[in-house]
Amino acid sequence: MNFLHQERSALQTFMPGLDASLARYPLAELERAPSPAIPAFREAGGPGLLVPARHGGAGAGPLEAVRVQRAVGALCPSLAVATTMHHFSIAGLVQAAAHATGDGDGPEAPLLEAVAKDGLLVASGFAEGNTGQNILRPHITAERRGGRVVVNGSKMPCSLSRSMDLLTASVALADETGTERLAIALIPAKTPGVEVRPFWGTPVLAGAESDRVVLTDVELDPEMVLVTEVTADAVPDALNTAGFLWFELLLTAGYLGVASALAARVLERPGAADTDPTPFTVGLDAAMLAVEAVARAMEAEEWDDTLLVSALTARYAAQDAIARTTRDCLAALGGMAFISSPDGAYLASAATGLTFHPPSRARMAGPLRGFLDGAPLRIG
């Protein structure tokens, strides 16, 4: 079957053996926490996917990365969600390292080397469990105290919370003038004051370990806090625009993979060879082509808000394609398939998860209207 052929081959190139390792487990086992998928991902060298080759990583570009991510989503939905958070954090560190010195050797460089060499996993905590909260305006604050930065608060849901070696968390940090700026704190998971508590209450995507991380008087070296240009207006700076670009593309590709796993079951069902495959493939593949178009543009064009709008367009189009296709797939598989195994309904439900990541479509209505009318793009 040639469906997802390119994606599977990208996965085999960048994470050899992961496909075979995950195939040993039933879907339900992969999707429970603790999931055997996370150690298998480490084993296959997954953490180094976006670490540049000069720092010992695989140095994948955006196009290769989105193909890998669709293949991962088709094998294990929770792993796609969890590793999106890791890869996008790594992309941010690569960007910050390049930004600091212009040659990619900022203070983040040794960390990137450790990620590739030791298979470290990096979680990303932006959300704080409050519906309606703008993710570029964190409520948790970081204070400067006697040459250290001290962080207090909670991040939830935070994927990879139980397996992370390092957490990247958004915090509000006041500058000398008292203006609060968005800053990204790099927090080793073993730092005193870091604790993980249960949070995720549904079996869907439970393998992503999206629990609550509580930070109590966590003391950091100021070098571990990257201050961005983002203030209360929530207009992303270059670092955040890059972060959102990576995030939206990797996330969308992963969820398209989840829906594609359901489509593959339809294409492979008894008697399917004589039926029209297009209702199950065209919408998902077209949405992936849009993701790939933005990934290719990341390799050739400036990373500005116009490109970010393209990434959001690809993502929202994918949400529509997933909704239509998963409904048609469940209908084609039929009632007996629905009754005899939870897998079809599980994949359809997990694929809907794309809707719930920031920034939601409804939240972006005003900012996208403003952008059409010539304003800079705000997030939410």
Ligand SMILES: Cc1cc2nc3c(=O)[nH]c(=O)nc-3n(C[C@H](O)[C@H](O)[C@H](O)COP(=O)(O)OP(=O)(O)OC[C@H]3O[C@@H](n4cnc5c(N)ncnc54)[C@H](O)[C@@H]3O)c2cc1C
């Ligand atoms: C599987 C999974 C894993 C996750 N892992 C992480 C993680 O590792 N790290 C992390 O930081 N976060 C993570 N998240 C959380 C995610 O980042 C979101 O912050 C969270 O799901 C948002 O919750 P919400 O939909 O209730 O809130 P909102 O995004 O605020 O939206 C709630 C509803 O209100 C509508 N709405 C909200 N504001 C507006 C507005 N201004 N105008 C119009 N409509 C509006 C939205 O469209 C939506 O329908 C994860 C989420 C999922 C589903």
